[in-house]
Amino acid sequence: MPVQLRPITPGTIGFGELESESLRHGFRMIGRLRQGWERGADHRFDRPGEMLAGAFLDDALIGVGGRSIDPYAGDRRIGRVRHVYILEGHRGAGIGRLLVENVIRDAGQHFSRLNLRAPPAAFGFYEHLGFARVEGLETVTHHLLVA
Structure with a gap:
């Protein structure tokens, strides 16, 4: 069965496994995703243009990736790739x-x-996916023009 992409939330079955593994490997992004979601409105991937998807193989959640308004940019027309993580x-x-x-x-x-x-x-x-490196910014390492 091919990998399927579907909307998810931190309550999706298997999310805890992603979070635990990411922490074991020294990555905090999945934990930050859960914490942000629990804080509410600006962290639920429900504003225009935002989305959060899980990758499923045989109904098992094996990866996550999303897009939100970039909270660091100060411009609602700039998005941010968020929380991309794949089980090892x-x-x-x-x-x-x-x-x-x-x-x-x-x-x-x-x-x-x-x-x-x-x-x-x-x-x-x-x-390799077309993003260009950005130098000198603490909150951005790469960007991609999409409009």
């Missing part, structure tokens, strides 16, 4: 690419640019 046992199978392409797909309807902050190990991944 499923990396290298194209699931991250599938999630990020899903984030990009209709972004131009709402945003002029997508920003992201990636760890150095992921720079090549995002650059």
